[in-house]
Amino acid sequence: MRPVSSNKICEVSKKTKARVSRRGFIRGVGIGGGALGTGILEREVLAAPPAGNLLGPGAVPLTLTVNGKPQQLVVEPRVTLLDALRNQLHITGAKPNCDRGTCGSCTVLVGGKAVYACSMLAIEARGKSIETIEGVPASDPLVAAFVHQDGLQCGFCTPGFVMAAKAYLKRNAKPTEAEVAAAFGGNICRCGAYVPIRKAVLDAAGRGKGGKNARI
Amino acid sequence: MQSFAYASPATLSEALALLGAEWGEADVLAGGSDLISLMKDYLHTPQRVVDIKGIRELGGIRKSGGGLRLGALVTFDELLENSAVRADYPALAAAARGVSSPQIRNVGTVGGDLCQRPRCWYFRTGHGLLARDGGGRSLVAEGDNRYHAIFGNQGAAKFVSASSLGPALAALGARIKLASSSGTREVTAEQFFLTPENDRQREIALRPNEILTEILLPPARGVRNATYEVRQREALDWPLATASVALRMKGKTVESARIVMGHVAPTPWAAPEAERSLAGKTVTPETAGEAGQAAVAGATPLSRNAYKVQLARTAVKRALLAAAG
Numbered sequence: 300m301r302p303v304s305s306n307k308i309c310e311v312s313k314k315t316k317a318r319v320s321r322r323g324f325i326r327g328v329g330i331g332g333g334a335l336g337t338g339i340l341e342r343e344v345l346a347a348p349p350a351g352n353l354l355g356p357g358a359v360p361l362t363l364t365v366n367g368k369p370q371q372l373v374v375e376p377r378v379t380l381l382d383a384l385r386n387q388l389h390i391t392g393a394k395p396n397c398d399r400g401t402c403g404s405c406t407v408l409v410g411g412k413a414v415y416a417c418s419m420l421a422i423e424a425r426g427k428s429i430e431t432i433e434g435v436p437a438s439d440p441l442v443a444a445f446v447h448q449d450g451l452q453c454g455f456c457t458p459g460f461v462m463a464a465k466a467y468l469k470r471n472a473k474p475t476e477a478e479v480a481a482a483f484g485g486n487i488c489r490c491g492a493y494v495p496i497r498k499a500v501l502d503a504a505g506r507g508k509g510g511k512n513a514r515i
Numbered sequence: 516m517q518s519f520a521y522a523s524p525a526t527l528s529e530a531l532a533l534l535g536a537e538w539g540e541a542d543v544l545a546g547g548s549d550l551i552s553l554m555k556d557y558l559h560t561p562q563r564v565v566d567i568k569g570i571r572e573l574g575g576i577r578k579s580g581g582g583l584r585l586g587a588l589v590t591f592d593e594l595l596e597n598s599a600v601r602a603d604y605p606a607l608a609a610a611a612r613g614v615s616s617p618q619i620r621n622v623g624t625v626g627g628d629l630c631q632r633p634r635c636w637y638f639r640t641g642h643g644l645l646a647r648d649g650g651g652r653s654l655v656a657e658g659d660n661r662y663h664a665i666f667g668n669q670g671a672a673k674f675v676s677a678s679s680l681g682p683a684l685a686a687l688g689a690r691i692k693l694a695s696s697s698g699t700r701e702v703t704a705e706q707f708f709l710t711p712e713n714d715r716q717r718e719i720a721l722r723p724n725e726i727l728t729e730i731l732l733p734p735a736r737g738v739r740n741a742t743y744e745v746r747q748r749e750a751l752d753w754p755l756a757t758a759s760v761a762l763r764m765k766g767k768t769v770e771s772a773r774i775v776m777g778h779v780a781p782t783p784w785a786a787p788e789a790e791r792s793l794a795g796k797t798v799t800p801e802t803a804g805e806a807g808q809a810a811v812a813g814a815t816p817l818s819r820n821a822y823k824v825q826l827a828r829t830a831v832k833r834a835l836l837a838a839a840g
Binding site for chain 1: 516517518519520521522523524525529533544547548551552554555563564566568592615616617618619621622749750751
């Protein structure tokens, strides 16, 4: 057998890398089970049409409007908004962390208000506007301010903080430093980047001194 | 989370028809901050979840008989936005502000605050509300009880009531309306909270077939009131001890006082000796301190929570000074 040159191996792995993201790979592995599951769920829906306004316990079809786009999905009533966003719609910006409505990394806006997506059922969000970090462009002044101020270390809490800050600045466009310090009691940053996060929010509100990082 | 059927009735009577005769059949969903966690941990495994947020009559704040009527679905945020609440019931506003997460204030309701289950970590990890081992011995008494009760803990229950608003509502003399398919009844905020003696009892007077529909606040004219919370963290946790006070004044003199401590007992805990100690006096650092001392005189701390006695004493003193201005 001819040995495969190391160059070729490199090429193959490069191609693989380009095609398959970590999340795509995980999703691909799950497809078999997912497809089977969907079949069962759909049968359940057909077999047991909801009586009156009682839905489930089997999966029910829902439409969620995420970042302005209506999305169809079929989930059991017990599925949280966070799990529906991440596992059904593959909108993964809102992060699962404590999963008990404490840490804030799953913060999204529902009807314009910041909520913990882990502590709301997907079915409760029907007919409401849902905004996630994916709907916030990189050019958004708040995102830019987080970058300029280095308002993060590992970044896991950042989507939650940005969404909480979006909701907050809508209510109080020109906050004082003290107000900002008191406003984020619903989000935890385990890296402890609270000071730059507060500065970023003040910058985005035009109340800060500007950050040290170059503009992107 | 165990699967359940979900209903979103539009009227109270529809919602009541969906409830069960026993706990475990149906749970009422409002803000979900507590219920969804309870279900994730299999502490609640209802067959039906009845989402009451679509029931209009359960919302809103309006004037009623000189006082205020709070619909059960009023959120902490709506409570804090209401100028009458902020002006006349600062004890209630301060307690609501203590729920420091905007995400919880946006969805958390006043009804849900009163109905939330205790935070006792033995309960939350599946050891039951009374947290007893197979031989009936209390896991709390022999275990880590640093956040547990320092009053009312001589029976089986050693948890503390988790309600943020309960002590303030009790001090203000609020009444709570409960509806079932067979009618409505009213209890005082004090009567609403119970100390269970066995595993079949709950910590509130609400029955499985009832929905808490509204809270009635009596007129606050001439009643100076305040809440003081002692916390380890500024945010994201329940206070260690609180006190809510309501003082009926004649000029600078206290005619009568209501003093109710929070997070120190299985229910909001009134301090009648402290209330009596203030009658006919002016509120000064000395008289407030004496009232604080009287409030904790009967405390029975557990092995690791004697520190809460001092916190409760201080909470009473500072709430009195805040109320008297």
